[in-house]
Amino acid sequence: MDTITSKLRTYEEINDRIAKGEAVVVTAEEVINLVEDEGARRAAREVDVVTTGTFSPMCSSGVFLNFGHADPPIRMQKIWLNDVPAHGGLAAVDTYLGATNLSETAPDYGGAHVIEDLVRGREVTLKAVSGGTDCYPRKEVTTDITLLSINEAVMFNPRNCYQNYNAAVNTTKKTIRTYMGTLLPDMGNVSFATSGQLSPLFNDPTFRSIGMGTRIFLCGAQGHIAWHGTQHRPSVVERDGKTIIGGATLSVVGDLKKMSADFLRAAVFPGYGVSMFVGIGIPIPILDEEMLRATAVTDDELYTQIIDYSYPHRQRPALGTVSYGELRSGTVTLDGKEIRTSPLSSYAKAREIAQTLKKEIEESQFLLQRPAWTLPREGVNNHLE
Amino acid sequence: MNAMIKRKVIFTFPPEIVEKPISHTLMRDYDLWVNILRAKIEPSSGGKLVLELRGDEDMIEQGIESARQAGAGVTLLEHDVLWDKELCVDCGACISTCPTQALSLDRDNFKLIFDFEKCVACGTCAEVCPVKAITIEF
Ligand code: SF4
Ligand code: SF4
Numbered sequence: 055m056d057t058i059t060s061k062l063r064t065y066e067e068i069n070d071r072i073a074k075g076e077a078v079v080v081t082a083e084e085v086i087n088l089v090e091d092e093g094a095r096r097a098a099r100e101v102d103v104v105t106t107g108t109f110s111p112m113c114s115s116g117v118f119l120n121f122g123h124a125d126p127p128i129r130m131q132k133i134w135l136n137d138v139p140a141h142g143g144l145a146a147v148d149t150y151l152g153a154t155n156l157s158e159t160a161p162d163y164g165g166a167h168v169i170e171d172l173v174r175g176r177e178v179t180l181k182a183v184s185g186g187t188d189c190y191p192r193k194e195v196t197t198d199i200t201l202l203s204i205n206e207a208v209m210f211n212p213r214n215c216y217q218n219y220n221a222a223v224n225t226t227k228k229t230i231r232t233y234m235g236t237l238l239p240d241m242g243n244v245s246f247a248t249s250g251q252l253s254p255l256f257n258d259p260t261f262r263s264i265g266m267g268t269r270i271f272l273c274g275a276q277g278h279i280a281w282h283g284t285q286h287r288p289s290v291v292e293r294d295g296k297t298i299i300g301g302a303t304l305s306v307v308g309d310l311k312k313m314s315a316d317f318l319r320a321a322v323f324p325g326y327g328v329s330m331f332v333g334i335g336i337p338i339p340i341l342d343e344e345m346l347r348a349t350a351v352t353d354d355e356l357y358t359q360i361i362d363y364s365y366p367h368r369q370r371p372a373l374g375t376v377s378y379g380e381l382r383s384g385t386v387t388l389d390g391k392e393i394r395t396s397p398l399s400s401y402a403k404a405r406e407i408a409q410t411l412k413k414e415i416e417e418s419q420f421l422l423q424r425p426a427w428t429l430p431r432e433g434v435n436n437h438l439e
Numbered sequence: 440m441n442a443m444i445k446r447k448v449i450f451t452f453p454p455e456i457v458e459k460p461i462s463h464t465l466m467r468d469y470d471l472w473v474n475i476l477r478a479k480i481e482p483s484s485g486g487k488l489v490l491e492l493r494g495d496e497d498m499i500e501q502g503i504e505s506a507r508q509a510g511a512g513v514t515l516l517e518h519d520v521l522w523d524k525e526l527c528v529d530c531g532a533c534i535s536t537c538p539t540q541a542l543s544l545d546r547d548n549f550k551l552i553f554d555f556e557k558c559v560a561c562g563t564c565a566e567v568c569p570v571k572a573i574t575i576e577f
Contacts, residue, residue, distance in 0.1 A: 109528065111569065162571075235532045236567045243535030319528055321569035329569070331528060384534075384543065396535035398569075400528045401549040 058094075058343040065424045068102045068339050072418055077102045079415045081408040082252050082338075082349050089350040098346035103415055103422065104338045106254040106349075107271075107407030110247055110399030111321045111329040113233065114213035114284065116152040117169055117310050120205040121180060123147055128192035130182035134158070135168045142182075146190055150210075153320075153330040164328030166320035169209075172201045173273075173315050207310035209272065213283035215334050217255035218300025220361040221246035221381060221395075223373060223388070231325025232363050235398055244360060244386055245396045249404035250353040250378035254336035255302050257349045261288075263339050265425030270306060271335035271411045273318035276420060277308025287433035294375040296357045302429060306334065317407065333403060335411040339422050354379035360388060368437065444496045447476070447516035448503060449576060450488045456510045462490060469502035470494060477576070489516070489576050516576055519560040522553050526572035533564035533573065 071077040078101050080088060085104050088097045119140075121130075129146040133139065137159040140151040155165040171178055177198040186193045201207055222245050224230050224237035231237075235245045250256065258264050268279040283303025290299050317333030340346045358381075359372040373388060380386045381395050414420040450461055465471045471494035480486030492499050507513050529550045534542045541557035542564060544550065565573040 109530075235569075236536050236563075238536060245532070245535065319570055322571070323569055324566055331530070331569075394535040394540075396533070397531040397544075400530040401544070402529040405549065 058347065060342060062098060062340065062342050063102065064341070065339060065422055069421050071102055072415055072421055075416070075418050077415055079103045079105060079337075079412045081405070081412055082106045082257050083405065083408070085346070085349050086251065086352055089346070094343055094347045094350060097350075098340055098343040101340050101346060104257065104340060104346070104349040105335055105408045105411040105415070106252055106257045106338065107333070107335040107404040107411065108215060108249045108253050108399060109317065109331055109333045109403030109407060110216075110249070111233070111323070112211065112214045112332040113154050113329045115209070115211040115330045115332055116150055116165060118206065118208045118210055119149050119151060121147040121149075121199060122205050124192060124195050124197070126192045127190045128182060128184050128195050129187055129190035130195075131184045132182065134181045135178050136163070136171070137179075137181075138163070138165050138168050140165075154328050156328060162322045162328075164320070166328050166330035169310070169330065170315055170318060170320045172207065173310065173313050173318055175200060175202075201311055208307065209277070209310045209313065210280065210305075210307045211332065212305050213285060213303045214306050214332055215254055215283070215304040216248065216300070217253070217259070217288070217302040218298065218356070218358055219247045221358050221376060222363040223360050223393070224364045225362050225373075226364040230364050231323065233323055233326050233329065234363060235323060235396060236325075237363055241388060241391060241393055243396060244381070244388075244393050245398055246358065246378075246381045247398040248358075248378070249399055249401055250356050250382065251351055252401070252404045252408055254334060255304070256299075256351060256356055258336075258338050258345065259299050259348060260431070261302065261429040262341070262345060263425065263428075264304070264336065265428035267423055267425045268336065269421070269423035270337075271333070271407060271414075271420075272306055272308035272313070273333050274314030274316060275308045275310075275312035277306055278423070279304050279425065280307040281305040282429045282433075285433070286429065288429075288431055293357075293359065293372070296375050296377075298357045298359065298375065300358070301433065304334075304429075317403070331400070331403075333407050335407040337411060337415060337420070337422055352379070353377060353382055360386070442496050443494060444499060445491065445493045446499055447489065447491050447519070447576070449514040449516060450490065450506055451485065451512035451514075452488075452510060453485045454483060461488060461506050461509070461511060464505065465490070465492065465502045468505070469498040471498060471502055518555045518558065519576055520555070520558055520565070521574045521576055522551075523572045523574075526570055527551055528570055528572075530569065532569055533567050536563050536567050538563065
């Protein structure tokens with residue numbers, strides 16, 4: 055007798071079908087209706103791949119760049135791109151530019167804007183200085199670069215794609231400005247930041263297909279999961295009789311030269327700083343019925359906690375538990391009060407990403423990659439004292 | 440006698456014509472009442488002028504045409520608040536901060552809906568928008 059974990063297909067079989075243009079692909083939204091209509095058992099036998107998507111501000115993002123050598127050559131020790139400082143502690147003409155670095159001259163401009171400008175094909179001014187060495191005598195260089203003119207541009211984001219994230223509220227008497235957006239006084243609004251039922255790690259919550267090497271859609275290009283993300287802390291907690299899963303994160307890598315500004319955008323949060331919208335889509339192979347059942351999860355079954363972001367300490371109090379269905383409806387009720395909600399991640403873009411990835415797989419342009427190892431189910435949780 | 444009307448216009452101009460006094464011409468030659476809502480002029484890169492014009496409808500038309508002839512870019516402002524749909528990523532960050540509920544997400548496609556009828560041009564959304572897709576034009 056078949057059980058829900060009986061193998062239905064392998065990665066190799068799925069890729070064969072993709073190569074022949076025969077793979078059956080649905081998005082993590084479409085699969086919900088499919089399961090309602092014909093049940094998980096039948097749907098699992100039909101569907102090869104379910105696609106997911108998210109488009110959220112993800113601060114822990116950035117790019118490695120290699121500029122190529124000037125003549126005479128310079129070992130760059132301090133580096134600026136459009137007046138945004140980049141890291142000078144690598145080899146002569148390598149750097150890492152973090153998305154949240156701020157311009158030393160322009161307000162509301164930072165590393166993420168430089169990255170977006172590069173992706174849009176715009177010129178960016180590179181300035182570097184050095185003490186000069188025997189093999190790298192030059193002490194200063196100022197020149198314009200573009201994405202095409204430099205050797206490599208590799209996005210490498212240490213922490214992206216949070217499985218779940220808090221919703222934020224402010225209980226004080228004055229407006230506060232946070233990375234969760236502007237929070238109005240007296241619980242005037244709630245902001246939240248995942249794409250819920252479309253979000254990659256909600257659709258494979260035990261990481262059966264998610265790990266080092268998994269091929270993903272990254273800002274319009276094909277990238278890979280590099281590692282688990284920093285602060286990767288998978289957890290399942292019960293609160294108010296509801297199960298809240300979350301805490302897993304991903305580190306991802308991909309070729310910036312192949313990315314598109316449709317799926318990567320600089321973001322400014324007033325009073326907080328610069329971040330970057332990163333678009334990620336992950337294809338989930340339906341290896342057995344259990345995997346399909348996981349992808350059919352709905353916003354009404356996914357919960358998060360509303361956290362008071364005005365509390366100035368690490369352990370911020372939780373004020374309630376809400377479903378993504380409630381959050382996405384536009385208002386939630388907390389302490390008898392109806393509060394309007396703002397998503398910070400774009401559901402429209404998440405859907406566009408899941409659809410784009412679906413099309414790429416259907417058209418044989420995107421093959422699945424089995425991970426070398428899957429994400430750990432446990433994380434560490436240390437603090438600065 | 441034509442109707443007296445009021446119209447908001449954005450003029451943009453390249454550095455060559457920065458020196459030409461657009462608002463002065465509109466007042467003197469077209470007999471318009473001109474209120475300068477915003478002016479940003481840099482000799483090197485040109486400028487931008489947001490004007491509220493009042494006067495005879497035909498005169499307003501002719502006045503705007505003359506500025507166009509002189510090389511200025513002309514945008515008629517339907518609203519005080521400009522929303523650049525191309526830049527907008529439909530994140531929704533603006534929605535819950537709007538005091539008049541002019542902003543919402545479409546229930547079907549989850550894209551932003553901007554109800555200009557409800558907007559009182561308070562500027563909150565423009566400040567909050569992470570990609571600067573909303574600007575206040577006065
Ligand atoms: S300007 Fe003010 S009233 Fe108008 S949409 Fe923006 S927040 Fe709402
Ligand atoms: S905050 Fe800006 S980008 Fe986001 S929905 Fe509003 S206008 Fe669009």
